[in-house]
Amino acid sequence: MDNKEIILNVEKLNTTFISDRKEIKIVKDVSFQVRRGKTLAVVGESGCGKSVTMNSIMRFTGKNAIVKAENIQYNALRDGKVTEYHLESIKEPNGPEMRALRGPDMSMVFQDPMSSLNPVYKVGDQVAEGLLQHNKGMKKDEARKLVLEMFRKLGIPDPEERIDCYPHQFSGGMKQRVVIAIAMICNPELIICDEPTTALDVTIQAQIMDLLKELQLKEGKSIILITHNMGLVAEMADEVCVMYMGRVVEFGSLEDLFDRTSHPYTRALLRSVPVLGLADGQKLETIPGATPNPADLKGGCEFADRCSECMDRCREKTIPMFEIAPGHRVRCLKFDSYPEVD
Amino acid sequence: MGETTSIKDSNKSASSSLFKRNVRKFMNNKLAVLGLVIIVVITIACVIGMIVGVDYGTPVITDMKQAPGNGHFFGTDTIGRDLFARVLVGGCYSILIGAFCAIMSSVIGAILGALAGYFGGKVDMVLIRISEIFQAFPQLVLVMMLVAIVNKRGLGNLLFIFVFTGWMTTFRMVRNEFMSLKNETYVKVCEAFGMKKSNIMFKQILPNVMSPIIVSTTTNVAFFILQEAALSFIGLGVADSTPTWGNILNAAKSVSVVTNQWWIWVFPGLAISLFVLAINFFGDGLRDVLDAKQQ
Amino acid sequence: MSTENKEIIFKIRNLQTWFPITKGFMKKVVGHVKAVDDVSLDVYKGETLGIVGESGCGKSTFGKTVMMLEKPTGGQVMFNYDGEYKDITQFNKEEMFEFRKKVQMVFQDPYSALNPQKKIYSSFEEPLKTHGINSQEEREKMMQRVLKMVNIQPDYLLRYPHEFSGGQRQRLCIARALEVMPEVLICDEPVSALDVSIQAQVLNLMKEIQQELNLTYLFIAHDLSVVQYMSDRIMVMYLGKIVEVADSRALYEEPFHPYTKALLSAIPVADIHNKKQRQILEGEVPSPIHKPSGCAFRNRCPHCMDICKEQDPALRYHGKEGHMVACHLYDGKESGDSE
Numbered sequence: 001m002d003n004k005e006i007i008l009n010v011e012k013l014n015t016t017f018i019s020d021r022k023e024i025k026i027v028k029d030v031s032f033q034v035r036r037g038k039t040l041a042v043v044g045e046s047g048c049g050k051s052v053t054m055n056s057i058m059r060f061t062g063k064n065a066i067v068k069a070e071n072i073q074y075n076a077l078r079d080g081k082v083t084e085y086h087l088e089s090i091k092e093p094n095g096p097e098m099r100a101l102r103g104p105d106m107s108m109v110f111q112d113p114m115s116s117l118n119p120v121y122k123v124g125d126q127v128a129e130g131l132l133q134h135n136k137g138m139k140k141d142e143a144r145k146l147v148l149e150m151f152r153k154l155g156i157p158d159p160e161e162r163i164d165c166y167p168h169q170f171s172g173g174m175k176q177r178v179v180i181a182i183a184m185i186c187n188p189e190l191i192i193c194d195e196p197t198t199a200l201d202v203t204i205q206a207q208i209m210d211l212l213k214e215l216q217l218k219e220g221k222s223i224i225l226i227t228h229n230m231g232l233v234a235e236m237a238d239e240v241c242v243m244y245m246g247r248v249v250e251f252g253s254l255e256d257l258f259d260r261t262s263h264p265y266t267r268a269l270l271r272s273v274p275v276l277g278l279a280d281g282q283k284l285e286t287i288p289g290a291t292p293n294p295a296d297l298k299g300g301c302e303f304a305d306r307c308s309e310c311m312d313r314c315r316e317k318t319i320p321m322f323e324i325a326p327g328h329r330v331r332c333l334k335f336d337s338y339p340e341v342d
Numbered sequence: 343m344g345e346t347t348s349i350k351d352s353n354k355s356a357s358s359s360l361f362k363r364n365v366r367k368f369m370n371n372k373l374a375v376l377g378l379v380i381i382v383v384i385t386i387a388c389v390i391g392m393i394v395g396v397d398y399g400t401p402v403i404t405d406m407k408q409a410p411g412n413g414h415f416f417g418t419d420t421i422g423r424d425l426f427a428r429v430l431v432g433g434c435y436s437i438l439i440g441a442f443c444a445i446m447s448s449v450i451g452a453i454l455g456a457l458a459g460y461f462g463g464k465v466d467m468v469l470i471r472i473s474e475i476f477q478a479f480p481q482l483v484l485v486m487m488l489v490a491i492v493n494k495r496g497l498g499n500l501l502f503i504f505v506f507t508g509w510m511t512t513f514r515m516v517r518n519e520f521m522s523l524k525n526e527t528y529v530k531v532c533e534a535f536g537m538k539k540s541n542i543m544f545k546q547i548l549p550n551v552m553s554p555i556i557v558s559t560t561t562n563v564a565f566f567i568l569q570e571a572a573l574s575f576i577g578l579g580v581a582d583s584t585p586t587w588g589n590i591l592n593a594a595k596s597v598s599v600v601t602n603q604w605w606i607w608v609f610p611g612l613a614i615s616l617f618v619l620a621i622n623f624f625g626d627g628l629r630d631v632l633d634a635k636q637q
Numbered sequence: 638m639s640t641e642n643k644e645i646i647f648k649i650r651n652l653q654t655w656f657p658i659t660k661g662f663m664k665k666v667v668g669h670v671k672a673v674d675d676v677s678l679d680v681y682k683g684e685t686l687g688i689v690g691e692s693g694c695g696k697s698t699f700g701k702t703v704m705m706l707e708k709p710t711g712g713q714v715m716f717n718y719d720g721e722y723k724d725i726t727q728f729n730k731e732e733m734f735e736f737r738k739k740v741q742m743v744f745q746d747p748y749s750a751l752n753p754q755k756k757i758y759s760s761f762e763e764p765l766k767t768h769g770i771n772s773q774e775e776r777e778k779m780m781q782r783v784l785k786m787v788n789i790q791p792d793y794l795l796r797y798p799h800e801f802s803g804g805q806r807q808r809l810c811i812a813r814a815l816e817v818m819p820e821v822l823i824c825d826e827p828v829s830a831l832d833v834s835i836q837a838q839v840l841n842l843m844k845e846i847q848q849e850l851n852l853t854y855l856f857i858a859h860d861l862s863v864v865q866y867m868s869d870r871i872m873v874m875y876l877g878k879i880v881e882v883a884d885s886r887a888l889y890e891e892p893f894h895p896y897t898k899a900l901l902s903a904i905p906v907a908d909i910h911n912k913k914q915r916q917i918l919e920g921e922v923p924s925p926i927h928k929p930s931g932c933a934f935r936n937r938c939p940h941c942m943d944i945c946k947e948q949d950p951a952l953r954y955h956g957k958e959g960h961m962v963a964c965h966l967y968d969g970k971e972s973g974d975s976e
Contacts (some may be wrong), residue, residue, distance in 0.1 A: 134650040206915060209905070228832075230907040231904065234906060255909065272836070273837070276861065
């Protein structure tokens with residue numbers, strides 16, 4: 001696969017947080033690729049490092065975080081030509097290089113639409129902000145026109161009226177549309193959506209997901225969707241990356257993940273969630289134990305204590321990734337007959 | 343109790359570990375420890391002075407305005423009383439006033455704040471209005487009014503006024519905390535069990551507000567000591583016969599004393615500053631330990 | 638599942654919980670949030686009644702009103718005292734206090750449901766003391782009984798809440814609610830604050846406990862798949878009203894109300910081979926202050942008719958036994974003449 005096809009290539013990303021003078025590794029050797037025009041779903045429970053991974057790529061981590069990576073390569077495609085950006089080598093997290101990329105190239109939609117918007121500014125101005133930032137010399141009424149167009153595209157009713165409203169006059173679903181408008185206004189190629197619908201109702205979730213899908217089909221956007229909902233993954237994703245305790249435990253296409261589920265954690269995750277239409281008396285499978293505290297982890301497989309197929313050697317050393325089929329990688333010793341990749 | 347002891351008594355070490363951790367955290371804050379040491383040393387010195395019964399009240403005309411040294415460690419004041427003894431005994435009164443007023447106003451503020459915050463509505467509105475009225479009165483005017491009414495100066499007056507006018511800050515803080523804490527799920531759980539309102543208020547919610555109350559009480563001690571010093575300095579504080587740090591300073595009101603007999607104002611002034619500073623350091627340390635949300 | 642020979646534990650009649658909206662300094666009442674609006678329903682002993690709906694539909698308020706944590710503004714809630722029905726909305730203080738032992742609640746957020754300043758022991762002891770169990774020995778026996786049910790070791794009682802994970806905390810909360818031996822447990826979103834891998838543990842545990850103690854559950858959640866897993870019957874709420882009540886299997890297999898259908902189709906399914914045709918609802922839930930006239934769902938309903946604007950549909954029996962729906966589409970087709 002060449003640079004045209006891959007929009008984002010992350011290799012061995014490590015993020016360490018320092019708290020109370022102790023170093024806690026939150027993200028460990030995370031590697032994945034996002035294909036242009038496709039959706040990568042990053043799945044995991046709270047605390048698995050999925051949000052930190054994205055924040056590390058976008059360099060939104062705070063001062064107490066150390067981000068290291070072998071490669072974070074972003075390939076911008078402009079007029080048929082590919083420009084490579086190496087994000088890991090950008091020194092200042094908030095410097096001009098990084099800021100130039102945020103917005104026109106990559107942007108982010110956060111979980112909570114209520115706190116993503118500034119309550120004291122009109123929503124229209126908040127959306128226009130990004131435009132004015134990245135297009136020096138753009139006039140206010142030009143920006144306003146573009147914002148109106150964006151509102152129409154995102155299905156916000158009465159855009160002429162709504163553009164001058166304040167966030168509190170919007171419902172949750174509408175606020176999330178505004179947040180998406182902010183992310184989309186500079187026409188980025190890659191949109192990172194961090195649990196975009198967790199705070200919303202299911203019927204609204206369906207609307208937002210439909211909207212994202214439509215944007216992708218019409219405009220060829222690449223999407224990284226962070227979620228813990230396997231149902232959403234099944235409906236949205238082309239490729240899936242399952243994370244547990246800061247590591248990618250399984251990576252593959254949607255079919256790989258659902259039809260040839262390989263890692264015990266992925267399987268447990270799929271089977272422990274109630275789905276509609278379970279037979280009477282059918283019991284859910286449970287994953288024993290609780291998610292460990294990242295500070296308490298010892299060497300070996302992070303999932304060992306909760307795994308039903310745990311072997312002695314699982315606890316010995318860090319488990320490598322095995323490629324069990326082209327593009328389908330699993331971090332589990334059950335597959336150690338396959339070639340190691342990393 | 344059965345074949346084994348009750349669960350409650352079986353393991354005491356678990357509870358003390360949190361306490362130990364807090365102590366360790368406090369000990370890491372050098373300034374706070376220094377503050378605590380200064381507070382303890384000054385308080386003990388003052389109490390010992392009081393108990394030993396140093397002579398602080400007899401004027402010795404021949405020894406008037408003596409500089410430090412020569413039998414008088416801090417020198418003597420304008421009518422020849424030993425300053426060291428006065429600072430020690432005055433410290434006892436000052437610290438007593440500060441501590442008593444701080445604790446009493448915290449108690450009153452906490453109780454009223456709990457009532458206002460928990461019940462809300464009319465109770466809250468009435469109490470808030472009352473506290474606003476109190477805040478609108480300058481303390482000085484109140485003191486003058488009271489002095490005029492009882493027609494004498496005294497320790498009791500001062501204590502009453504300080505407590506009477508000092509509970510509002512704690513009240514507001516506790517009220518706001520209660521307002522938000524009463525919506526916590528554990529309060530709803532207690533209500534679902536049909537627990538008494540007084541029980542919920544004082545046994546369930548109040549412990550969660552204790553940390554900020556303790557911190558504000560310590561810093562209030564300093565505040566009241568300064569208040570007392572200010573009032574005594576202008577002659578509206580305790581009676582002249584009772585020494586307090588502010589009262590001692592009162593002797594240094596004239597310009598000639600300030601310029602010529604520096605020891606009369608330097609030593610009591612130093613005592614006040616040092617003690618107040620120490621309390622503020624200590625209070626800051628306490629805040630770090632207690633106010634940091636659990637874990 | 639026949640419903641006739643089952644004992645009714647709650648008879649809810651025309652229950653109403655309105656919150657006044659006040660304006661200005663004089664606190665003039667300018668309107669009402671109709672959180673629960675004219676709800677009538679029977680709850681059977683030993684069943685799990687699931688209550689689903691989107692945020693703001695009044696499901697939580699309904700749960701709280703049924704156990705009088707929220708005062709209703711109208712209607713009756715009759716509770717079965719050994720065959721005799723007493724209206725709990727008319728209870729005085731002592732009767733209410735006794736009623737507290739009959740119905741308990743498990744709340745959504747296990748992180749704030751345990752007093753952070755108190756050891757678990759004290760949080761467990763207090764309710765028992767309140768209800769007059771004065772000997773420490775007896776109290777501890779009762780605590781041990783409930784802790785065993787949720788698989789938590791008794792010596793954990795001496796710890797503070799922050800030492801437990803979310804799943805453990807929720808188990809502790811369930812145990813505490815069970816201490817007073819209630820007959821009904823109202824569960825308000827008991828797993829929505831938990832990690833996905835922990836949810837199944839708690840759900841299965843709740844099912845086991847129910848069988849062991851013959852408890853009645855009112856299981857409130859926004860996630861229809863969780864509710865369906867837990868419940869015998871499901872009640873769907875929209876803007877303070879019941880729109881459909883049915884046996885949980887029947888509701889999934891043959892939903893009647895357009896809202897229920899939309900709700901079912903909106904749930905993403907973790908099955909990549911049977912991608913279903915989505916029916917996406919237009920618009921959002923209107924505010925409960927300004928409900929549309931007639932049927933509350935009409936401005937989002939794909940089948941809206943003229944009558945829907947004028948008349949609020951009543952909850953009527955339709956289809957299989959016990960299946961009730963409030964929709965004009967089924968007017969004149971009450972039970973008996975349907976398939």
